Structure formats: structure tokens, C-alpha cells
Amino acid sequence: MAVNAALNQQSILTSNFRAGLVAQMGSDDKRKYAWQEYGWKTDLDFNDFYNLYDRQGVAYGVVNLLNDKCFETNPWVIEGDEFEEKRPETPWEKEFRLLAKKTKLWHAFKTADQYRLVGRFAGLILRIADGKAFDQPVEGGTAVIREIICAWEGQLTPDDTVTDEGSEFYGQPKLWTYNEGEVKPGKDAPPPRNLKIHPDRIIILGDWRAGRSFLKAAYNAFTNLEKVEGGSGESYLKNAGRQMHVNYDKDVNLAQIARDYKLDGVAELQKLFNEEARDLNNGGDRLMVTQGATATPLVSAVADPSPHYDISIQTVAASTGLPAKVIVGMQTGERASVEDLKQFNKRGQGRREGPLAMDGDQIVEHLVRIKAIAPAPGAETTFMWDDLTEATLSEKLAFADQMATINQKNAGTGEPPVYLRDQMREVSGFENDDAELPPLPDAEPEVIE
Secondary structure, rough: OOOHHHHHHHHHHHHHHHHHHHHOOOOOOOOOOOOOOOEEOOOOOOOHHHHHHHOOEEEEEHHHHHHHHHOOOOEEEOOOOOHHHOOOOOOOHHHHHHHHHHOOOOHHHHHHHHHHHOOOOOEEEEOOOOOOOOOOOOOOOOOEEEEEEEEOOHEEOOOOOOOOOOOOOOOOOOOEEEEEOOOOOOOOOOOOOOOEEEEHHHHEEEOOOOOOOOOOOHHHHHHHHHHHHHHHHHHHHHHHHEEEEEOOOOOOOOOHHHHOOOOOOOOHHHHHHHHHHHHHHOOOOOOOOOOOEEEEEEEOOOOOEEEEHHHHHHHHHHHHOOOOOOHHHHHHHHOOOOOHHHHHHHHHHHHHHHHHHHHHHHHHHHHHHOOOOOOOOOOOOEEOOOOOOOHHHHHHHHHHHHHHHHHHHHHHOOOOOOHHHHHHHHOOOOOOOOOOOOOOOOOOOOOOO
16 A cells, blocks of 8 residues: 555656656647647757757858848937928037938947847946946946947856835846857957956847747757658768668678688678678779679658758748748748738838837936936937838839829810829828929020131
8 A cells, every 4th residue: 555655646746747847848638748849949048049040051041131231320319209300400419310321320229139139138338438447336427338349148247236126227237247258259358357347338129037039839840840851861961872782692601701801700701792892882983893782872862851941941931020031031942022021011110110219218218317418409310210111212202103094094085184293292201392493594595707
């Protein structure tokens, strides 16, 4: 009875353990260790995402595609709201534009966003010429920014957080630790830096508490892509390597052959055969002579990897919001359609108007707070982007041409024009201008000799 009770207890513990694994490894209740059998990792950290981005072509491509699309053009900052964008540039707007140009702010923003897509968050470290260490707050007059250093999640560690609920920085780290060497900088890189950084001197992009890597949802699909690519490549390699199978006649005495070659048994004979096989594969004019044996290359049919590869690509496309044909380009022999490109532009524009606009507002507020730039006179600023979904100039002119054609067809009815001149100018991308066109100059009289 004691033995049965112990076994029953062990069974309960094992069942609970497996139930915990199921929660981590997928929703297939029938197969308790499905993810383990598929070769998928259960716990992922920054190093997994960084190595994936660094070495896996499709993962590298989707991050850079979205990042490049979002920063296809630089943003700008205006006073007031977006409805005031068409007025002339104000002195404050010019000052911020020159600050962004001098500090290469938009380039740093783009790079940090690339880092943030790989990890959960990224940092913009401000090197300020105030004579103070990085772990000291920014105080005094105008902060002059000398350099902006972009940092990966793996290089940043938050220290103790602010616990005073009345503080505007409640829940934020008191200091950040920047360890440059945590992400391999390369063989020829300078010695890595290790710094304590005050929050005044760093801007965090993304959520360092509950952020999520852009690559996480598709991580299993990226793993499958590696298997398909590596497995099919290995299959082609093995077939090209001409592995040989030598079948001796049943009457052949292998031990006697070994003695003839003055070898120590059949095991030594196997080594000799391996050397002969290597010589055969290394040269193009080698000859194998056999007596009482048949040599046959070990070749197996290699399955077409395309269907399995395409399934994983579709999963990557679904999780990232990028059209599959945009991800792979012309590798499939088929161009992305107009609808695919429109969807790609919408994805980029949505990120511009969402997380990137919030990041931009945060950057402006931070620079104002540390006095890198004076507050805008109206106190309100807006982070602006152009519209990635806007029609091209040729498309706008085509719309205007269709409007003119409709007016021409309607002219015979005696009704007024369907579209006015100002409407057609606006559709074609030009501002309305009610001023009359200047008169043409009088033609000079023709001189006849």
C-alpha cells in the first residue's frame, strides 16, 4: 500500500509538470511535448532574437523592410497641431530642425527603431557636453548634445526603480547600466564601454517592462525556414558528394583482402576504403577498379522544398503584417502586386502614426525637459510625417485627367462642369491659386530681310 501511494503521488507530480509544459509549449493537449518534438524553443530572450536577426536572412529582411519603409523620409516637428502645418516655418521649428540635423537625430531614431524591432526596447544615449559623468542629472543652462549612441536591449539593464508614488518618474529606473560588450561589437571594434547612465541622459524607445520583439510571433516559422533551407541544402550536398556503396560478392574474403594489404583486420580495411572514396570525390578524373564487388553511389531523391518554405513564409507574413511577395521580392519569380505594395505602405504608415509618433513626442518632450531646446512658444508641438499611402504624382494626374474627361463629356448637356478647376488642382497635388495668370508678353515683330 505504501508503494502504491508513492507511485500515485509521483504520477500526480508528473501530470502537473506536463500540464505546465503544455501551457508553455502550445495548445495541443494530445501531444504533451509537441514543441519539443518540433524543435521549437519554449523560452526566448534577447540573444535568441538578436542571433536570429543577425544570421537568418528572412528575419533580417522583415526587420529592415519595415524599418526602411517607416523612415523612407524623415519626420519633422511643428508648433501647434497638424492643421497648422501649411503655414511658414516658425523660428522654433527652424531651431529644432537645425538641432536634429546637427545631432543626426533622425538617423539615430531610425537605428534605435531597428534595434527595438529586434528586442523589446532600445535606447538613445545622449552624450552631453556639460562636464558631468553619465550617471549625473542634467542641470543648469542649455544642454549641448555632442553625440547620440544607439543601444540594444541586451546592452541596457535597469537599476532600482523609483518607488515614490508622488514622483513623476514613479516606476522608472533610477539609473541604467550600459554594457556595450553584451552584444558582440565585432573583432575590430574599440574596447566596449560600461557605464551607469542617469535617466536624463537616455531616451528609451519601447516598453522595457512588457515589450515584445517584432520577431517573436514568427520565431517558430523562422526555425522551420532554417530546417527547410538547411535540410534541402544538406540533401543536395550529400547527393553531389557521391557517397559510395560497395557490395562484395558473398564468396569474397574481406579478411584475406586486409591481409593482402598488410592491414590489421577488416576495420583497417574500412579506413582504406574511406581514403579511396575521398580521393574519388576530390578529383574529376579518378577511376575505381573492383573485382568481385559492385560500387553504387548512394543517391536519394530530394523533395522540392518550395511548398514547405512557402508555408513558413506565409506564417511570417501573417505575424508581421508584411505581404509575402514583398518579403521575398523577386526570389519567387513573381513581383509584388499593386495591392501588396499598398498594404505594405499602410503597414508603414500605421506604425508612423502609432508607436513612432509616440516615440517622437517622447523625444521632443525629453529634449525640452533637459533644455537641449527651449519649449515651443505655444507649448504644443506635433510630430509630423508625410503620408506613405498618398497617391503618386502620376496617379494624381491620372485622376485629374479623368475629371477633365468627365467635364468634357458633360459639356454637351448644357449643365455646369461636374468638377471645378480648384478641385482638379487639389486632386493633382497642387495648391489652389485664385490669382490670375500673368499675361503673355507681346510677340516681337518678325523681321524680313
